[in-house]
Amino acid sequence: MTSIDYSERIPNNVNLSEDRRLQRALENWQPRFQSWWGEMGPAGFQENEVYLRTAIDVGQAGWADFGHVEMPDYRWGIFLGEQQPDRTIGFGDMKGQPVWQEVPGEFRTDLRRLIVVQGDTEPASVEQQRFLGKTAPSLYDLRNLFQVNVEEGRHLWAMVYLLHRYFGRDGRDEADAMLERHSGDADQPRILGAFNEETSDWLSFFMFTYFTDRDGKYQLGALKESAFDPLSRTCDFMLKEEAHHMFVGASGVGRVVERTAQLMNQHGTDDIAAHGGINLDTLQRYINFHYSVSLDLFGSERSTNAANYYAAGLKGRFGEEGYDDDHVLNDVEATYTSVVDGKIATEQMSARALVNLELRSEYSVDCAKGLKRWNRMLSEMGVDVELRLPDTGFNRQVGAFAGHHVSPDGQLISEAEWDANVANWLPTDAERKHVGSLMTPVYEPGKMASWIAPPSRGINTKPVEYDYVRL
Numbered sequence: 001m002t003s004i005d006y007s008e009r010i011p012n013n014v015n016l017s018e019d020r021r022l023q024r025a026l027e028n029w030q031p032r033f034q035s036w037w038g039e040m041g042p043a044g045f046q047e048n049e050v051y052l053r054t055a056i057d058v059g060q061a062g063w064a065d066f067g068h069v070e071m072p073d074y075r076w077g078i079f080l081g082e083q084q085p086d087r088t089i090g091f092g093d094m095k096g097q098p099v100w101q102e103v104p105g106e107f108r109t110d111l112r113r114l115i116v117v118q119g120d121t122e123p124a125s126v127e128q129q130r131f132l133g134k135t136a137p138s139l140y141d142l143r144n145l146f147q148v149n150v151e152e153g154r155h156l157w158a159m160v161y162l163l164h165r166y167f168g169r170d171g172r173d174e175a176d177a178m179l180e181r182h183s184g185d186a187d188q189p190r191i192l193g194a195f196n197e198e199t200s201d202w203l204s205f206f207m208f209t210y211f212t213d214r215d216g217k218y219q220l221g222a223l224k225e226s227a228f229d230p231l232s233r234t235c236d237f238m239l240k241e242e243a244h245h246m247f248v249g250a251s252g253v254g255r256v257v258e259r260t261a262q263l264m265n266q267h268g269t270d271d272i273a274a275h276g277g278i279n280l281d282t283l284q285r286y287i288n289f290h291y292s293v294s295l296d297l298f299g300s301e302r303s304t305n306a307a308n309y310y311a312a313g314l315k316g317r318f319g320e321e322g323y324d325d326d327h328v329l330n331d332v333e334a335t336y337t338s339v340v341d342g343k344i345a346t347e348q349m350s351a352r353a354l355v356n357l358e359l360r361s362e363y364s365v366d367c368a369k370g371l372k373r374w375n376r377m378l379s380e381m382g383v384d385v386e387l388r389l390p391d392t393g394f395n396r397q398v399g400a401f402a403g404h405h406v407s408p409d410g411q412l413i414s415e416a417e418w419d420a421n422v423a424n425w426l427p428t429d430a431e432r433k434h435v436g437s438l439m440t441p442v443y444e445p446g447k448m449a450s451w452i453a454p455p456s457r458g459i460n461t462k463p464v465e466y467d468y469v470r471l
């Protein structure tokens with residue numbers, strides 16, 4: 001069951017050839033996906049060989065194969081994680097009952113919505129990143145960008161398979177709509193706000209893969225708990241691919257921090273803009289921006305929908321099994337923070353109503369780990385500055401703090417105070433322009449742009465100076 005059949009037009013480990021109708025429907029969608037890739041995928045480089053990994057097995061050990069391929073020849077396919085025999089529902093009102101192999105009628109609309117919202121983010125990020133190849137800081141980074149892009153394309157396949165296989169006509173329509181909405185499109189935008197923002201420079205790309213792909217990790221982790229077993233198995237394998245995307249973000253930002261500290265030491269100044277670097281306060285403002293827009297992706301802290309999804313077993317908490325409670329949450333309380341009468345106030349309420357907040361809180365703990373590593377590096381290099389995550393109320397468009405102004409250190413402030421300080425807290429046009437001006441491509445194997453340190457090692461035991469993309 002786990003090995004992947006590459007002799008098929010659509011590689012898969014779901015015995016696609018045994019379901020002719022489904023196979024035909026997906027083979028019909030395939031050329032549309034390919035023309036979307038051609039039009040909205042990476043601009044240029046489609047005829048260059050890229051050193052990519054391809055999934056060959058979904059098991060724990062050695063699931064990937066590495067080799068030079070042209071991106072349009074990448075074998076996008078349908079790979080589900082291994083089925084666990086006798087798996088039971090891990091949380092909610094039906095906890096302990098067997099999981100579902102088909103969609104129960106009463107949860108059809110909710111499950112379809114969850115799959116569509118997740119699926120829509122996958123091609124969106126490819127669209128957001130489509131011009132970055134033209135300004136890559138190294139061949140190594142160019143390859144990593146394309147690896148992330150082809151795998152986000154595969155994640156779309158993962159969700160489209162579920163829609164086609166389990167949701168009939170509506171599912172097929174939703175699969176078509178995935179290729180009709182586009183990031184930033186005025187008429188047909190992507191569903192979630194952060195996926196309509198432009199990823200215009202490589203610092204944004206590294207921040208995006210650190211903060212926004214990490215939201216993906218938490219959403220997929222919550223869906224992996226689902227009572228709908230095919231969704232759970234799909235997310236299980238997507239999470240394995242996702243780990244590399246977060247590595248790209250964490251190591252990418254880390255390399256920028258390292259280079260910044262080097263330039264500060266070398267020139268004896270905090271302001272290294274004139275020396276081809278990115279200042280630490282610019283990095284802080286990029287962190288503030290990408291973290292706060294990624295927090296919005298978790299939805300309202302207090303949510304009836306999320307409570308219903310939890311009760312029904314559709315979407316759990318991240319690592320549900322690890323929670324030391326009853327996994328039903330009817331009699332469990334949690335703390336909700338919001339603005340009441342112009343003040344930040346807390347109240348206790350049902351933990352079920354706050355599962356979005358719980359997922360987001362775990363995400364914040366995970367985000368903080370990278371900052372700790374970067375700060376350790378700064379201190380080891382003799383730079384006495386700490387990067388920080390802003391307060392979760394800062395710069396929010398969704399949830400309890402939408403419509404209020406909160407400073408990065410968590411104070412509720414007036415609009416006038418916000419306006420007077422926002423240039424200290426969020427990237428300014430001038431610094432985005434400066435970062436943009438540093439984005440000149442470096443395509444010589446092993447060479448790096450001025451603003452970023454080399455990685456500590458290459459990909460899959462290859463050296464850093466390997467020809468990861470053949471130009």
Ligand SMILES: [Fe+2]
Nearest residue numbers: 122152155216
């Ligand atoms: Fe993804």
Ligand SMILES: [Fe+2]
Nearest residue numbers: 213216242245
């Ligand atoms: Fe990703």
